[in-house]
Amino acid sequence: xxxxxxxxxxxxxxxxxxxxxxxxxxxxxxxxxxxxxxxxxxxxxxxxxxxxxxxxxxxxxxxxxxxxxxxxxxxxxxxxxxxxxxxxxxxxxxxxxxxxxxxxxxxxxxxxxxxxxxxxxxxxxxxxxxxxxxxxxxxxxxxxxxxxxxxxxxxxxxxxxxxxxxxxxxxxxxxxxxxxxxxxxxxxxxxxxxxxxxxxxxxxxxxxxxxxxxxxxxxxxxxxxxxxxxxxxxxxxxxxxxxxxxxxxxxxxxxxxxxxxxxxxxxxxxxxxxxxxxxxxxxxxxxxxxxxxxxxxxxxx
Amino acid sequence: xxxxxxxxxxxxxxxxxxxxxxxxxxxxxxxxxxxxxxxxxxxxxxxxxxxxxxxxxxxxxxxxxxxxxxxxxxxxxxxxxxxxxxxxxxxxxxxxxxxxxxxxxxxxxxxxxxxxxxxxxxxxxxxxxxxxxxxxxxxxxxxxxxxxxxxxxxxxxxxxxxxxxxxxxxxxxxxxxxxxxxxxxxxxxxxxxxxxxxxxxxxxxxxxxxxxxxxxxxxxxxxxxxxxxxxxxxxxxxxxxxxxxxxxxxxxxxxxxxxxxxxxxxxxxxxxxxxxxxxxxxxxxxxxxxxxxxxxxxxxxxxxxxxxxxxxxxxxxxxxxxxxxxxxxxxxxxxxxxxxxxxxxxxxxxxxxxxxxxxxxxxxxxxxxxxxxxxxxxxxxxxxxxxxxxxxxxxxxxxxxx
Numbered sequence: 001x002x003x004x005x006x007x008x009x010x011x012x013x014x015x016x017x018x019x020x021x022x023x024x025x026x027x028x029x030x031x032x033x034x035x036x037x038x039x040x041x042x043x044x045x046x047x048x049x050x051x052x053x054x055x056x057x058x059x060x061x062x063x064x065x066x067x068x069x070x071x072x073x074x075x076x077x078x079x080x081x082x083x084x085x086x087x088x089x090x091x092x093x094x095x096x097x098x099x100x101x102x103x104x105x106x107x108x109x110x111x112x113x114x115x116x117x118x119x120x121x122x123x124x125x126x127x128x129x130x131x132x133x134x135x136x137x138x139x140x141x142x143x144x145x146x147x148x149x150x151x152x153x154x155x156x157x158x159x160x161x162x163x164x165x166x167x168x169x170x171x172x173x174x175x176x177x178x179x180x181x182x183x184x185x186x187x188x189x190x191x192x193x194x195x196x197x198x199x200x201x202x203x204x205x206x207x208x209x210x211x212x213x214x215x216x217x218x219x220x221x222x223x224x225x226x227x228x229x230x231x232x233x234x235x236x237x238x239x240x241x242x243x244x245x246x247x248x249x250x251x252x253x254x255x256x257x258x259x260x261x262x263x264x265x266x267x268x269x270x271x272x273x274x275x276x277x278x279x280x281x282x283x284x285x286x287x288x289x290x291x292x293x294x295x296x297x298x299x300x301x
Numbered sequence: 302x303x304x305x306x307x308x309x310x311x312x313x314x315x316x317x318x319x320x321x322x323x324x325x326x327x328x329x330x331x332x333x334x335x336x337x338x339x340x341x342x343x344x345x346x347x348x349x350x351x352x353x354x355x356x357x358x359x360x361x362x363x364x365x366x367x368x369x370x371x372x373x374x375x376x377x378x379x380x381x382x383x384x385x386x387x388x389x390x391x392x393x394x395x396x397x398x399x400x401x402x403x404x405x406x407x408x409x410x411x412x413x414x415x416x417x418x419x420x421x422x423x424x425x426x427x428x429x430x431x432x433x434x435x436x437x438x439x440x441x442x443x444x445x446x447x448x449x450x451x452x453x454x455x456x457x458x459x460x461x462x463x464x465x466x467x468x469x470x471x472x473x474x475x476x477x478x479x480x481x482x483x484x485x486x487x488x489x490x491x492x493x494x495x496x497x498x499x500x501x502x503x504x505x506x507x508x509x510x511x512x513x514x515x516x517x518x519x520x521x522x523x524x525x526x527x528x529x530x531x532x533x534x535x536x537x538x539x540x541x542x543x544x545x546x547x548x549x550x551x552x553x554x555x556x557x558x559x560x561x562x563x564x565x566x567x568x569x570x571x572x573x574x575x576x577x578x579x580x581x582x583x584x585x586x587x588x589x590x591x592x593x594x595x596x597x598x599x600x601x602x603x604x605x606x607x608x609x610x611x612x613x614x615x616x617x618x619x620x621x622x623x624x625x626x627x628x629x630x631x632x633x634x635x636x637x638x639x640x641x642x643x644x645x646x647x648x649x650x651x652x653x654x655x656x657x658x659x660x661x662x663x664x665x666x667x668x669x670x671x672x673x674x675x676x677x678x679x680x681x682x683x684x685x686x687x688x689x690x691x692x693x694x695x696x697x698x699x700x701x702x703x
Contacts, residue, residue: 065691066675067425068401087699094702149557153564171496172550172566251557254550257701268398269504269694 052282059275068269078276088262092280095259098174099242102181106189106238107231109182114190115223118197126198133190141184145251148180152252172254180252181242188241189234196230197223232297239288243281341454342426347605347612350435356388357614360403360412362601363555364575364635365463365622366391372582375634377627385621387614395553396503397671404428410609411618413463415599416451417505417671417690423459428604430457436620441641445662451670452602460604461619464628466637466657467598467668468501468509469589471572471580473562484513484592487570488544495547499561499570502551504690504697505671508597509571510537510544512669516594525680526597527672534688538696542703551701562587574636595667599637632657638665 025032059078062071082088117129136144149172151157158169170176200223208218246260253261259281266274292298359366366389369376378389392409394400397418404412404427414422422428433439439461446452446462453459472481477494487498488510500506511526514536523533549567552558555576561567562576563585577589603622605615621627623640629647632639638659639645645654658664672679678687688696 063691064425065689066673067421068691069425081695085695085699087702091702149560150564153560154566155564250554255545255548255701262698262702265398265698266694268402270691273695 055275055278055282058272059279061272061275063270063272068271070271078273081273082276082280088277088280091257091259091262092284094174094256095243095281096284098177098181098258099239101178102185102242103189103235103238105178105182106186107193107235109186110189110193110234111227111231114193114197114227115219117190117194118200130191130194133187133194136183137187142247144184145180145248148176148183149252152176152179172252174253174256176252176254177249177256177258180248181245184248185238185241188237189231192230192233192237193227196227200226228295229297229299232292232295236289236292240281240285243284341423341457344426344429344607346430346432347435347616348432350616351613353385353387353614353617354611355386355614356390357411357611357618358409359389359391359618360394360400360409361391362413362415362635363393363395364573365413365601365631367631367634375630377621377630381618381621381627385614385617387611387617389618395555397505398503401427404606407606407608409606410611410615411603411605413601414460414604415601415671417673419451419459419602419604420454420673422604423454426607428459429607429609431460431605431616431619433458433461435616436461436623438620438623438625438641441625441643442623443640443642443660445660445665446600446640449600451600451672460602461623462640463601463603463622464632464635464637464640465598465600465665465668465670466574466635467591467596469572469574469577469596470592471562471570471577471587471589473565473568474586474588476565476568480588480590481569482590482593484509484594484596485517487547488513488540490543490546492547492569494569496549497566497568498544498547498549499558499567500544500548500551501571502553502701504693505597506571507534507537507541507693507697508669508671510540512597513594514540524682525678526669527674528679528682528687529674530678530682530685530687534692534696538700541700545700545703559583559585575634578634578636595669598665598668598670600670629653 025035058070060074060076062073062075062077063069064071113133117126117133121129152169152172153159154169154171156169162168170179204222204226205218208222213221244260246258246264249256249258249261259277263274263278266277289298366378367375368378368382368389368391381387382389392403394403394412397415400412400414400418401421403409404422405425412418412422412428414428419428442462446465448456448458449462452462470481470484470487472486474480476497477486486492486494487500492498501509507529508526511523511529511533514521514533515523515526518536521533521536523529529537550557550561552561552567552570555573558567558570558572558576559580562580563583572589574589577587580587603619605612605619609615622631625641625643625647628639628641629644632644633648633650633653636657638657639648639654642660645659648654650656654660674688674690674693676686676689677683678685
């Protein structure tokens with residue numbers, strides 16, 4: 001891509017008169033650059049940061065208790081309420097725990113799986129495995145969650161499979177939420193980790209074994225540090241997607257609610273309060289990203 | 302990295318300033334509705350009925366707008382579409398709160414609003430007055446349903462009555478015995494059905510607890526389950542907290558409740574007649590009853606949105622849904638009392654109106670229609686301040702996450 005751009009510029013140079021604009025742009029590189037970036041920057045500003053800022057501002061408004069219309073009067077009432085009622089702390093902690101568990105389980109499944117796909121399977125079969133990992137993403141989210149609801153129900157698939165082992169389905173609740181979210185977001189963890197393992201040069205592994213390291217040692221001291229950034233990239237997906245989810249909790253959560261459910265209930269009745277609640281996951285994600293960037297994992301992505 | 306981070310920060314700060322500036326201007330122009338007495342904005346009703354616009358977008362309760370796609374025998378929409386040329390598009394609202402939100406989006410023409418939604422919609426100016434002269438079938442509506450506080454404000458009609466009914470108690474006949482006749486079974490802390498009990502997932506469900514306390518704790522002096530002072534409200538919340546230990550799951554999506562009763566994950570809990578009908582149709586052994594304490598219920602009103610893009614088709618729909626034929630069909634399918642007197646002669650079961658007490662005002666005095674709790678106590682008390690719906694909502698969120 002970059003090569004073609006340079007080539008075009010070279011062609012333009014000998015004939016400046018009919019290409020005055022491009023010549024002008026060539027002389028003013030910053031204009032060229034800002035023109036090129038203006039569309040994505042505008043998108044980032046208006047649609048992305050704009051929406052976030054709008055949400056943050058809304059959190060300081062209040063609502064008419066009867067009509068539920070937003071009243072644009074500045075107040076800290078929503079945040080006071082968030083802090084004063086322990087229920088919101090509970091649901092925030094519960095959501096972070098669920099998101100962490102989902103991320104952890106995803107990582108535990110994804111690392112051996114991706115290792116197998118990238119380093120054990122013959123190269124020509126790799127594509128088939130990648131397709132297999134991606135296939136669940138082609139099905140609708142709702143269909144998958146409802147399918148899990150049917151599997152988890154009393155005398156469902158899980159019950160009949162586990163019965164010979166003296167176990168039963170965990171039923172609807174926290175465990176069900178973690179299982180279903182893990183299933184939903186697993187591909188987002190496997191793919192970056194797979195890419196990480198695939199990028200790893202064979203010579204490193206050879207060098208490690210030449211120096212006398214056994215398989216386990218090579219995996220722990222050479223491979224794992226190399227794929228750690230990919231693992232972090234995957235964890236950002238699984239963690240943030242789990243933190244924002246509310247539909248899974250609604251369908252298989254029994255009586256458990258996550259922070260997304262609290263936002264969803266209040267979005268209808270008290271939009272400013274919903275916005276205030278929604279700042280919690282945003283804050284958690286900002287902290288998470290800050291911690292992650294401290295480890296330097298983001299620099300190598 | 303450092304430079305780009307600074308740039309990002311600068312952009313974010315810039316965006317904040319821009320948005321803040323944009324919003325600041327609205328402060329003066331923002332409309333705030335009166336929180337005291339109900340003073341709806343002045344809006345004009347349709348004066349004359351024009352030709353249909355070709356389609357109409359409805360927000361309705363499940364089972365209110367059936368075009369045969371759920372059950373080929375249940376269809377009162379196709380005939381209307383053929384006769385008027387108005388293609389009917391329906392969006393199911395799972396709760397009154399959801400319906401209010403959908404109407405506020407401005408994409409819908411008419412809504413089947415319950416009492417806890419209708420006044421909110423009127424007060425916010427989201428629905429327009431309805432000119433009943435343009436709805437020929439309105440004259441046959443039971444007088445007991447006309448000009449009621451949930452469909453009429455200051456003598457102005459805001460819709461046509463659809464029908465009414467009660468929230469019922471449903472149970473699996475193979476799992477629960479003896480047959481319950483009281484709400485006590487869902488509030489029993491040592492219930493043998495612990496973990497299999499279900500409840501409606503909406504702040505309005507607090508009224509169900511209040512209604513039970515009204516019968517069992519006369520010392521609290523609850524006169525109306527939607528008018529609760531601090532002490533009465535706290536007692537209701539405490540009861541619900543205790544109930545939460547025995548709840549398996551809360552439902553708001555009616556399909557989820559049908560599935561839960563079919564699989565046996567729920568065996569006992571609050572329901573609508575239409576859910577029982579569908580569950581029975583799909584082979585689940587369930588029964589329903591109106592418990593002796595009475596019940597919460599609904600009296601629904603079809604209203605026309607202020608921002609309706611297809612008002613003529615909306616009026617035609619209002620007239621159609623309260624026509625004797627359609628009103629009989631929907632009342633029978635949903636399991637409620639029709640609003641049109643003449644519908645009683647058109648039901649497949651000739652006793653339908655008797656069974657559902659269509660004109661039995663004494664019966665409906667035991668049913669507390671969903672209403673929006675406000676600060677001014679609905680039961681007429683003036684010496685105390687009642688909890689408003691915003692407080693109900695907060696308490697419900699808090700309860701669900703305690």
